[in-house]
Amino acid sequence: MTEAEEGAAPVHGTVPAAGRAVVPCRACLSGEDLDWLGGRSVSLALDLPTSVAVGPPGAVVPAGGGAGSWADEVWAFLRRRLQGLGPRPPAVTARSQAPAASGLSSSTALIVALFRAFTQAALPAGGDGGEWPVPARTLAQWAYEFEFAIFNGGGMDHLAVIAGGLLLLDGRTTGLPEIRHRTAFPDEWAVVVLDSGTRKDTSDHIRSVRAQLATGDARLAAYRRRSDAASGAVWEAVRDRDLAALGAAMSEAHSAMRDLQRMSTPLLEELRSLALRTVGLPLKLSGAGGGGALVGVCPAADRAEVVARLRRALGPAHPRVRVIEARAAAGLAPEVAAAPAP
Numbered sequence: 001m002t003e004a005e006e007g008a009a010p011v012h013g014t015v016p017a018a019g020r021a022v023v024p025c026r027a028c029l030s031g032e033d034l035d036w037l038g039g040r041s042v043s044l045a046l047d048l049p050t051s052v053a054v055g056p057p058g059a060v061v062p063a064g065g066g067a068g069s070w071a072d073e074v075w076a077f078l079r080r081r082l083q084g085l086g087p088r089p090p091a092v093t094a095r096s097q098a099p100a101a102s103g104l105s106s107s108t109a110l111i112v113a114l115f116r117a118f119t120q121a122a123l124p125a126g127g128d129g130g131e132w133p134v135p136a137r138t139l140a141q142w143a144y145e146f147e148f149a150i151f152n153g154g155g156m157d158h159l160a161v162i163a164g165g166l167l168l169l170d171g172r173t174t175g176l177p178e179i180r181h182r183t184a185f186p187d188e189w190a191v192v193v194l195d196s197g198t199r200k201d202t203s204d205h206i207r208s209v210r211a212q213l214a215t216g217d218a219r220l221a222a223y224r225r226r227s228d229a230a231s232g233a234v235w236e237a238v239r240d241r242d243l244a245a246l247g248a249a250m251s252e253a254h255s256a257m258r259d260l261q262r263m264s265t266p267l268l269e270e271l272r273s274l275a276l277r278t279v280g281l282p283l284k285l286s287g288a289g290g291g292g293a294l295v296g297v298c299p300a301a302d303r304a305e306v307v308a309r310l311r312r313a314l315g316p317a318h319p320r321v322r323v324i325e326a327r328a329a330a331g332l333a334p335e336v337a338a339a340p341a342p
Contacts, residue, residue: 019054019121021113024329025098026105026160027191027286027295029246030231030253032263033209035171036154037220039228042235043160043167044185046193047329048098050106052113054121055091067094067114074114077146078122082134085122092117099322101199103287108157112143116332136162136333144176153206164331168235182337185328186241190303192281192296192310194271197320200289209261209288219260226256246297247282254284263288271321278313279306 024045031041052067075089092114098106119134132139140162144155155176156169166185169177212220233249254272258264264285271294275281283294298306303325310323 019117020052021116021120021332022049022051023109023113023116023161023332024049024164025109026157028103028156029250029284030234031227032257032288033154034224034227034231035156035169035177036173037213037224038171038173039224040231041156041169041171042231043156043169044191045160045164045329045331046104046191046326048104048324048326050094050096050098050109050113052110052117053093054117055093067092067110070110071114074111074146075118077142078118081142082122089118090121099195099293101292102195103200103285103289103292104193105157105161108143108147109161111147112139112158112161112332115139115143132333136336140176140336151203151206152210153202159336162332163337164329164334166238166328167337168231179337181235182334183238186238188300189243189297190300191326191328192298192303192306193324193326194275194283194294194310195322195324196267196271196291196293197322198265198267198291200287200291202289205289223256223260226260227253230256243297243299250284251282257285257288263290265290268294271318274313275310279309281306
């Protein structure tokens, strides 16, 4: 039994009440893979949420509104840890504003939302639904363990969407990273997301990097050093409210990803060049796996003009690329950042 399991309270009753969770996605501003390789990474929760609502017994899920096999698998995971859950999960409706398979952790957001909604729905009779029947830190640990068994990755995403805000994380080879610092993102800045329309493949990427790690690959070691330094520079730039320095640090983080780990693609590089040439916006790939979304930060006062100019510049040459406006978001439980790591 894990430490998280030992801290879980029994839940009684087999008929769930209503439960709902709204979970942000996250952009990685620097440090992909360092959450499990070791080193610093910086994540930012974004207001492109995933919502999960648990229906009453017998509810019918609307077309396109289910959570696929994730609901069954999360429910089975919880049944091994909480007493009194029935053999089948209740009907759930799931919606997401984040593009799928884009490096913005939409899958983790859905998994965390299912954990939160299911445990909230399973409160004992008389519960008000606003409590945490399972502590937030335990929920993060469980969501990490659940996803690790499938993808063998790290825990940045789970902490990012639960704690929210801007996090500086210190990676661990096993278990959740340590949250070194959490801060609010400057209100005077806005995030611009370019969804390339190409899907990333996280599982293949993680297998490849773990093979590098097993053989002591020199390029991986160089990537860890460069990416860790870039994460420190990203954090300092945000702390100093220096937007130019932030763009330079994110560009360095992207260069390490591209040059040392081949995480970028010709299309992504073309989009980066277009954004820099058109509106002077440095973009960084968020997440790994050869596709997905690029993120940049601009003055909030310029956001509408930046987005409009980018959309015009993309035009017919890149009809699948979407420009998405985003803001920093709070997480489910910001207090997790203040809780000591187990």
